[in-house]
Amino acid sequence: MRGTPPGVRTLSDYRREWLVKDVVAGVVLTTLLVPQGMAYAELAGLPPITGLYTSVLCLLAYAVFGPSRILVLGPDSSLGPMIAATILPLIAADGDPERAVALASVLALMVGAITLLAGVAKLGFIADLISKPTMIGYMNGLALTILIGQLPKLFGFSTDADGLIGEVADFASGVADGKTVPAAVTVGSLGIVLVLVLQRWLPKIPAVLVMVLLAMGASALFDLDDHGVRLVGELPQGLPPLTMPDIRFDDLAPLSVGALGIALVSLADTISNASAFAARSGQEVRGSEEMVAIGSANLAAGLFQGFPVSTSGSRTAVAERAGARTQLTGIVGALLIVLMLVLVPGLFRSLPQPALAAVVITASLSLADGAGTRRLWQQRKAEFLLCIAAFLGVALLGVLAGIAVAVGLSILNVFRRAWWPYNAVLGRVPGVEGYHDIRSYPDAEQLPGLVIHRFDAPLFFANAKSFRGEVLRLARGEPPPRWILIAAEPVTDVDTTAADVLEDLDRTLNELGINLVFAELKDPVRRKVERYELTRTIDPGHFFPTVEAAVAAFREETGTDAEWTPGPR
Template sequence: MVAPPPAPTGWRRWAPGAEVLSHYKWGWLRHDLVAGLVLTTMLAPVGIAYAVASGLPGIYGLYATIAPLTAYAIFGPSRIMVLGPDSSLAPVILGVVLPLSGGDPGRAVMLAGAMAIVSGFACILGGMARLGFVTELLSKPIRYGYMNGIALTVLIGQTPKLLGFSVKADGPLRGLWAIAEGVISHRANWAAFAVGAGTLGVILALKRRPKIPAILVGVVGATAAVSLLDLADKAGVAVLGPLPGGLPHFVVPVPGVDDLLPVLIGGLAVALVSFADTSVLSRVYAARTGASVDPSQEMVGLGAANLAAGLFQGFPISSSSSRTPVAEAAGARTQVTGLVGALCVALLLLFAPNLLQNLPSPALAAVVIASAIGLIEIEGLVRIHRMQPWEFWLSIACLLGVAVLGVIPGIGFALSIAVIEFLWDGWRPHSAVLGRADGVKGYHDLRRYPDARQIPGLLLFRWDAPLFFANAEFFRERILQAVAEAPTPVQWLVVAAEPVTSVDVTAADALSELVEALRSRNIDLRFAEIKDPVKDKLKRFGLLEQIGSGSFYPTIGEAVKDYLAAHPATWSDWRRRAR
């Protein structure tokens, strides 16, 4: 068995891509070159489409492709992950730049770049602080809900472009109404719709054949149709137009004072959504290749890519669930694939900027819509509804939050629900009074085993959660309720504390009060199966001395044995009776 290589130290720890490149094998180069060339056929049209969907000129989608791919090749841990503009971020970016830019493209670019820098710093700092686990706090229902809401927002936002007209509406619901009004008032350009719908149909039909570049086929076909039939002049189909040549420049975007708060909130929302997507995709591909995943380093890599995008005239980016499979299918071996793609896009800007000038706007809308459809999760929601309906409705609430409130407030709403869901199990956890059931080893919940017997004078109580400020009073109430409902006067109360993994100061104070309240009723409080770290905390809080060091037992059975020795009771265990 070959020993795993030692973990990198120093700067190599934070630049795993550079570490891979420093040990690059020339046998990989042919595969990476081919994969990079194949990837380029998607990078250009997709980057332009997502830039337009974000409210920015299309050229900035190419800028937001070059710098992030280069940065991720150095700082990213995944060998085949492709980063760049993404449909899930488009409505978040649009929600910030559209109201603040006042229709000024330069101002929109500055605001989007500032968002990318905020997102980049947030991810880098989070990764260096080893906070890569944070997205695990978002349950699947919540993640499905806000992503479905984002997908719905993208679909509504791109439908007017597919129909060849524009609308001004604040929010998805108003957008739907504006689309209906536009169609009823005969503003739709049906030639543009035919181009866009045809492109969308081709992309969706070819998605089932991963070896065929569906987006490239659809976009090239649409561009050829518009050029050959002269639909731009004869039917008014909007096209991209000539792109400015040259590479992006280093620019530090500086928003005004009034823009700081929206940019900050938008950048943090981007960081959350992009890292949630990236961490999931990273785990999927790591599982396929048998590699390990370091979510914190993935956070650093994503942050570096966003920072590079913001400083080189780009906008926020994320991992791509559509371009990464293309790179994998084309035989990508390392991050060199992304570098080849970035180089090809740069060469396109330098030597052939007018190659895409006849690209029709409805086809770009179709690219974004096809990606948004890929964000929609239905099968998973059906499964959740079948298994646990309340989590299904939780997901629907998150979807409606995004659809009704808008993307950024909707994500905030989803986060609030996530926090509440996270706290709920600890706030009102399960607890049980235990008894001895015939024929079953151990002590079990009386609600599950109603025929189980209790030892007279002994109350066995299990608490299935950490003890902390939010549930301390509830713990006290459940204990006293169990004492009041006991079939015989209680002399000992033994808490089966194996599930209790922590105790905070508030809970310790409540526990101290409970000890005195029980003593006033001549009831001894004892603990069984409590973990040593928790016991150490009780000692630090002074509770070990108050309760008594002899009141702690390694097992429930030892506590029962001690009780029966001190308080003889009419009791025989089923195993003894079975002899």
């Protein structure tokens, strides 16, 4: 039924045989949701309990509005540093946790509103603003930022530094000053090794849960708190009430900037994960519905002391491997977290903070894409440089500035390709239909007096002079051509600036005794040419439906019976 939330539509055709699989998958998923939720909350500069509140609300909201049957939303390692970078500068020097939660909740509401409106307006293309090379660079920089930021916690102390270089300096200074807590380093380091080993060699075992349980056991057995190791402590009992966060008016502007960046990353992450898992299950990706769903999830989290969320590829993979069939898996996970908070809120009181740092560090390692970076270096140096620039943007300027750098670089890369597009002289290749680039076919044949030129981009203000320069270069060839034929099939647009340049170019060529001729110009572009009144200077008879027709007209007009000759001009 139209207008029915996707989760309700799924419920209408739910199969009884899915129930056991969904419940089991929900139990398995919860073992990952709890420690990661708390760890990513601390990564965002918030109390651990807010990660559990966020997990519950976003899972329930996505179960109602989410179009994917198994996609899992929740606190995310890629968003944590962005949330922290947005709210921490707004918090007073004493680091008031209540104010931090209020700011994060408003941030979630803003992200929810942005993504919800974008979904209603069907603006799914916004997620394409970051190209893959710049996203790889951004994620590599984010992984390094997270890793460095968690090292002090892993070593048992804290720093007040801002920025990657400052954090490295403060961490080194702390180690040099003897602030390291040996027990904390031991717990955290062993936790990292254990998670990585289990994920590598025994992927079906919940590595994070095993590490967390062992860390809690070690805490009780060795009294780690007496050895200087910080523990999570008792969590508040129950769920928070519906809350409208109270912040200052002057907080809205900086929160809005952060919300835009977070929404963009969240949408890109959601669409890419939805596409990957939909391809496995044969589902279609409904981008606008995904945006509405993630917006709803963020709104729900923001109204119950939560923070912005995104999809998680790792948690979705866990649910999939555990046999999840529908979003009932997420509902089961949410209910189990609620039961834990209501009945046993002290369950994780003895969890060492370095263990949470280990969870975050192992997650950050999964964000880095070394193989993708090497592939860019091997396949396309220009895109490798974009990747490195995005990486440096995050590492040196911070995560919020880094996302702006990534988006800016992606847009500039598109503009660069349109500004300096590929162009080629074409020739006839015996035995191959059509006309082809003489750089690819050095022995391609050309007709004396005729140059066939292809310009692979729309003609607009930024590249019109580049087009003009290339055509004039061809006009200065020896012997000079009589016709320069533009194979215009790739020219999808001509703006007014380009029209003026074409008019001037045609006059210049006419003075040299050269005709400017077009073939395969698309009908919408041809109508624009006529509307610009270019046919006042360019002969209306010099527009041909095909290159072959133009070549035949060239022979007829010039009266040439010359043969096609091999070799480039």
